[in-house]
Amino acid sequence: MDLRGRNFLKMKDFSKEEIEYLVDLAAELKEKKKKGIPHDELRGKNIALIFEKTSTRTRCSFEVAAYDLGMHVTYLDPDGSQIGKKESIADTARVLGRMYDGIEYRGYGQVIVEELAQYAGVPVWNGLTNESHPTQMIADMLTIKEKKGDFRGLKFVYMGDARYNMGNSLMVTCAKLGMDFVICSDPKYYPDDELVVYAVEEAKQSGGSVSLYHDVKVACADADVIYTDVWVSMGEPAEVWDERIWDLGPYQVNAKALSYAKDDVIFMHCLPAFHDLGTGIGREIHEIHGIDEMEVTDEVFEGEHSVVFDEAENRMHSIKAILYATLRED
Numbered sequence: 001m002d003l004r005g006r007n008f009l010k011m012k013d014f015s016k017e018e019i020e021y022l023v024d025l026a027a028e029l030k031e032k033k034k035k036g037i038p039h040d041e042l043r044g045k046n047i048a049l050i051f052e053k054t055s056t057r058t059r060c061s062f063e064v065a066a067y068d069l070g071m072h073v074t075y076l077d078p079d080g081s082q083i084g085k086k087e088s089i090a091d092t093a094r095v096l097g098r099m100y101d102g103i104e105y106r107g108y109g110q111v112i113v114e115e116l117a118q119y120a121g122v123p124v125w126n127g128l129t130n131e132s133h134p135t136q137m138i139a140d141m142l143t144i145k146e147k148k149g150d151f152r153g154l155k156f157v158y159m160g161d162a163r164y165n166m167g168n169s170l171m172v173t174c175a176k177l178g179m180d181f182v183i184c185s186d187p188k189y190y191p192d193d194e195l196v197v198y199a200v201e202e203a204k205q206s207g208g209s210v211s212l213y214h215d216v217k218v219a220c221a222d223a224d225v226i227y228t229d230v231w232v233s234m235g236e237p238a239e240v241w242d243e244r245i246w247d248l249g250p251y252q253v254n255a256k257a258l259s260y261a262k263d264d265v266i267f268m269h270c271l272p273a274f275h276d277l278g279t280g281i282g283r284e285i286h287e288i289h290g291i292d293e294m295e296v297t298d299e300v301f302e303g304e305h306s307v308v309f310d311e312a313e314n315r316m317h318s319i320k321a322i323l324y325a326t327l328r329e330d
Contacts, residue, residue, distance in 0.1 A: 001017065001018060001021040001325075003018065003021075003022075003325040003326050004325075004326060004327070004328060004329070005123060005326065006123060006325075006326050007117040007123055007124045007125070007326075008123070008124075008125045008126060008134055008135070008322050008326060009110075009113055009114060009117055009124065009125075009126045009132070009134065010110065010126065010131075010132040010134055010169070010172075011132070011134050011137055011169050011172040011173045011176070012172055012198070014176075015176070016176045016177060016178075016206060019137075019138070019141065019173065019176060019177065020177070021325075022138050022318070022321050022322060022325060023138060023141045023142050023145055023318075023321075025321040025324065025325060026138060026139075026142045026314070026317045026318040026320065026321035027142060027145070027146075027317075028321075029317055029320050029321055029324065030142075030314070030317040033068065033317070039068065039069065039324075040068065040069055040070030041069060041070065041324070041328065042066075042069040042070050042071050042323070042324065042327055042328065043070035043071070044070070044071075045069075045070070045071045045072070045101040045102075045327055046071060046072045046073075046074070046099070046100050046101055047062075047066055047071055047072075047073055047074075047100055047101060047102040047103065047104065047323070048073075048074045048076060048096050048099070048100045048102075048103045048104070049062055049063070049073060049074065049075045049076065049104045049106075049127075050076045050081055050083060050103065050104065050105045050106070050107070051075070051076065051077055051078065051106045051107070051127070052078050052083070052105075052106065052107030052108060053078075053106050053107050053108070053128065053235065054077065054078065055106060055127070055128070056272075057271060057312055057315050058106055058127045058128060058135070058315070058319075059075065060316070061135075061315040061316040061318075061319045062104055062127065062319055062323075063075070064316050065316050065317075065319045065320035065323055066323060068320060069320060069323060069324060071101075071323075074100070083112075084112070089112055089115045089116060089119075090115060090118070090119045092116070093115070093116045093117075093118070093119035093120040093121075093124075094119050094120070094121070096120065097119070097120035097121040097122045098121075100122060101122055101123075101327055102122050102123040102124070102125065102323070102326065102327055103116060103120055103122060103123075103124045103125070104124075104125045104126075104127045105124065105125070105126060105127060105129075106126075106127030106128045106129075107128075107129060108129060108130055108235060109129060109130055109131070110126075110129045110130065110131040110132055112129070113126045113129055123326040123327060125319075125322060125323075125326070128165060129165060130164055130165060130233070130235070131164065131165055131168055132165050132168060132169055133165040133166055133169050133270070134169060135315070135318060135319050135322060136166070136169065136270050136315070137169050137170070137173045138318035138319075138321065138322065139311060139312075139314040139315045139317070139318040139319075140170070140173075140227075140268060140270075140311060140314075141173065141177065142314045142317065142318055143266075143268065143307055143310055143311040143314050144156075144225060144266075144268075146310070146314075147266050147307060147310075148224060148225075148266070151174075151177040151178055151179055152177070152178035152179070152206075152207060152208070153178065153179070153180070153207075154179045154180065154224040154225060155179070155180045155182065155222060155223045155224050155225070156170070156174045156179045156180065156181050156182065156223070156224065156225045156227065157182045157183075157184055157219055157220055157223045157225065157226045157227065157261075158170055158171070158181070158182070158183050158184065158227045158228070159184045159185065159216075159219075159220075159226065159227070159228045159251045159252075159253055159257070159295075160185055160189070160228045160229055160231060160248055160251050160295055161185065161189045161229070161231055161233075161244070161248060162183045162185055162189055162190055162191050163189055163190070163191055163192070164233055165233075166227075166229045166270060167183065167191050167229075168191055168192075168195055170227065171183070171191060171195070171196070171199045171210060172195070172198070172199055172202065174208065175199040175200070175202040175203040175206065175208055175210055176202050176206055177206060177208070178203075178206035178207045178208040179208045180208055180209045180211070181199070181203070181208065181209070181210050181211070182210075182211045182212075182213060182219050182223070183211070183212045183213070183219075184213050184214070184215075184216055184219035184220065184251055185212075185214065185248070185251050186214060186247050186248065186250075186251070187212070187214055188247070189247070189248070190212050196210065196212070216250065216251065216256075216257055216260070217260050220257050220258075220260035220261050221260050221261070222260075222261065222262055223260070223261035223262060223265055224261075224262055224264075224265060224266070225265065225266055225268060226253055226257065226258065226261060226265055226266075226267050226268070227267075227268040227269065228251075228252075228253045228268075228269055228295045228296055229269065229270055229295065230272070230273070230274060230294070230295055231244040231245070231248050231294060231295055232244055241285060241288075242289075245285070245289055245291070245294070248295070252293070252294070252295060252296065252297065253267060253295065253296040253297070253300050254296070254297045254299070254300060255297065255299055255300060258300060258305060265305055266305055266306075266307045267296070267300055267301070267303070267305045267306045267307065267308070268307060268308060268311055269295075269296060269301070269306075269308045269311070270311070271308060271311075271312055273295065273296055273301060273308070274293070274294040274295060274296075275293055275294075275295075275296050275297065275298045275300075275301035275302075276292065276293065276298045276301075277292055282294070
């Protein structure tokens with residue numbers, strides 16, 4: 001499988017075979033790291049990380065992955081570049097493309113990372129946009145393969161707001177890999193109809209399926225994987241919390257939801273999670289609404305079915321695979 005020079009912008013751009021290749025490569029690189037086997041095969045290369053939205057896991061994953069591969073990294077925080085402000089996206093791309101071997105972007109509209117890729121002349125990787133989160137997908141699929149052994153035929157349930165990057169990316173990825181993907185939410189939080197149609201067609205080719213339910217018991221019945229994300233995305237105003245708590249409260253991942261699933265169901269979350277009062281936002285919501293947990297209960301988050309920290313670690317291994325696959329020279 002040759003992905004040299006490719007961009008990594010959204011899951012629609014990649015075939016089932018290419019996704020599986022990246023997952024297997026991530027597993028191989030993870031094993032090398034665990035065994036202390038050097039794999040700094042990209043020595044001398046340089047990459048730029050543009051973060052218009054800050055992050056813990058994404059930044060750390062890209063930096064450690066790059067260092068392990070022998071590369072140098074320049075981190076540009078939200079105030080560290082003039083992209084889209086004093087300098088156009090196209091001009092920024094052409095400048096950085098002359099200096100770096102690859103560029104990561106984490107920020108807002110998908111159109112921004114697509115334009116960067118159009119003009120950079122080097123691989124561009126999407127660390128997260130409003131519409132797509134492809135690097136998280138490779139980490140998630142690596143985690144599922146580690147825990148379940150295969151993808152085909154697994155029932156994957158996504159609970160909560162499925163309109164944005166996580167719901168979109170998971171639906172497409174699961175459909176391509178032959179899973180039975182289920183959205184469980186209030187219908188107003190379903191993905192865009194056009195993307196649902198695309199995913200349904202992909203699922204037909206892979207032997208999977210795509211379903212949308214608002215009934216938790218029906219959706220979670222015999223689930224192999226239950227997944228959720230925060231109810232309010234970065235960049236959205238705080239005022240939307242009231243509406244989301246009211247609308248999405250019935251779709252909280254709790255012990256009752258897990259009771260409908262298979263005995264060996266795994267719980268996944270891309271993090272950060274509001275499962276207790278350990279965050280400023282969590283405490284603020286508690287003061288206003290009197291609730292201690294939001295999209296997932298602490299019982300589930302800390303319970304035996306949770307694989308969230310395996311999943312978080314796998315961000316680094318999967319991003320390393322993406323960097324290596326797109327930048328290797330032979």
